[in-house]
Amino acid sequence: RAMLLWSVWSVVLLLTLVDAAEEDDDVRAGCSTAVNDLVYIVDGSWSVGFSDFDTAKQWLINITSQFDISSHYTQVAVIQYSDTPRLEISLGKHQGGADLIQAIRSITYLGGNTQTGRAIKFAVDHVFPSSQRVSRVKNRIAVVVTDGKSQDDVVDASMEARAQGITVFAVGVGSEITTSELLSIANKPSSTYVLYAEDYTTIDRIRDSMEQKLCEESVCPTRIPVASRDEKGFELMVGMNIQMKAKKIPGSLVSEKAYALSAYVDITEKTRDIFPEGLPPSYVFVATLRLQGFSSKLTFDLWRVLSKDKETQAAVTLCGKDKTVTFTTTSITETAQRIIFQTGFQVCTLYDGKWHQLKLLVRPSQVTSFLDDQLIQEINLEATEPIFINGETQVAKRIGDDTTVPVDLQKLRLYCDPHQSERETACEIYSVVRSSLSPA
Numbered sequence: 001r002a003m004l005l006w007s008v009w010s011v012v013l014l015l016t017l018v019d020a021a022e023e024d025d026d027v028r029a030g031c032s033t034a035v036n037d038l039v040y041i042v043d044g045s046w047s048v049g050f051s052d053f054d055t056a057k058q059w060l061i062n063i064t065s066q067f068d069i070s071s072h073y074t075q076v077a078v079i080q081y082s083d084t085p086r087l088e089i090s091l092g093k094h095q096g097g098a099d100l101i102q103a104i105r106s107i108t109y110l111g112g113n114t115q116t117g118r119a120i121k122f123a124v125d126h127v128f129p130s131s132q133r134v135s136r137v138k139n140r141i142a143v144v145v146t147d148g149k150s151q152d153d154v155v156d157a158s159m160e161a162r163a164q165g166i167t168v169f170a171v172g173v174g175s176e177i178t179t180s181e182l183l184s185i186a187n188k189p190s191s192t193y194v195l196y197a198e199d200y201t202t203i204d205r206i207r208d209s210m211e212q213k214l215c216e217e218s219v220c221p222t223r224i225p226v227a228s229r230d231e232k233g234f235e236l237m238v239g240m241n242i243q244m245k246a247k248k249i250p251g252s253l254v255s256e257k258a259y260a261l262s263a264y265v266d267i268t269e270k271t272r273d274i275f276p277e278g279l280p281p282s283y284v285f286v287a288t289l290r291l292q293g294f295s296s297k298l299t300f301d302l303w304r305v306l307s308k309d310k311e312t313q314a315a316v317t318l319c320g321k322d323k324t325v326t327f328t329t330t331s332i333t334e335t336a337q338r339i340i341f342q343t344g345f346q347v348c349t350l351y352d353g354k355w356h357q358l359k360l361l362v363r364p365s366q367v368t369s370f371l372d373d374q375l376i377q378e379i380n381l382e383a384t385e386p387i388f389i390n391g392e393t394q395v396a397k398r399i400g401d402d403t404t405v406p407v408d409l410q411k412l413r414l415y416c417d418p419h420q421s422e423r424e425t426a427c428e429i430y431s432v433v434r435s436s437l438s439p440a
């Protein structure tokens, strides 16, 4: 009996070890390491023309470059269509970006009519199901690039795609496109899933936005309901169990509720549970908070992501003594880069014992800070790296240890869409509401 127990125990132990080893393998996570099956469905009808078709191929190559192409991460398939769809590259055929780019480059132009519905159906029925990792893949995404009106119906095929959990982006190029058709092809909301380019020569202009959207789709699965719309992002008040662990208190307005973190509350979660796919390249960090008493004089991380070795991967640090706000992120050359916001009067207000909204708009090459809707400063960033997700994510912690700093929190969120920065106004802050009501 003892022997049997022992062997069961060692098997369990062994499995745990294997698990742990696997977990440590790919600990950095971000857009590039997202597990996507991505299918491009490209219009190759006569109206496109040889040279624009080449441009379309180059554009696909460009938007693919942000992903790590491999059987672990993103796999790409390409369908060219006119009257009938032609499978140019099957899912997972190319392991490695260089091979894939070469293969996309050598696709030859088809010519013919435009049967977009048929091509989408082909992707749904044959290409996505051919994936060798149907159970492991996290996101199934189709990008339909078209320059004209389809000669067949697109509605049924697109509905089928959604029924199968495939996210469809529609990219319309040129003036011949039919908006209603793009709307039926793409997921909702159309502001997210439909993109337009004037013509192929200007398609490069929507590259950043396509990349950001593909990335959001890959790393931001959670949705936060905001004013009847669903915004992609991370609701940390819920995810970090703040609402469960901290004491409920009245918020900045009668209509708002907030939570008081005392020194005895520990807000710590595994990063893997909060940001399983890492952070997107752009995001908006929003915190509505109140610092009272001693806390307004301390230096602490309002929010931080630490690696297993306690190295900061991302953090927003408040320093009441210096009256500054510091943003920390990764760097490809140093262990971290620290951006200090300290524009006098404005940042000072944060430490005056009242409710305030702090907002940081993080983009790949700069970070911009706002306090109660007022711009504080915009500062450039060096290139960053994906974050380590094998450590912990914490809220309101002293620098260098695990002590909680008492703080009142009403909102703590990360939005993935950088445009949410313009929409997320500080209307829950009394002084902001008041000044918008008073005749300025």
Ligand SMILES: *[C@@H]1O[C@H](CO)[C@@H](O)[C@H](O)[C@H]1NC(C)=O
Pocket (backbone or CB within 6 Å): 055, 056, 058, 059, 062, 203, 204, 207
């Ligand atoms: C692709 O990227 C290159 C390098 O950034 C750029 O010069 C080119 O215009 C892009 N082409 C398209 C079609 O997006």
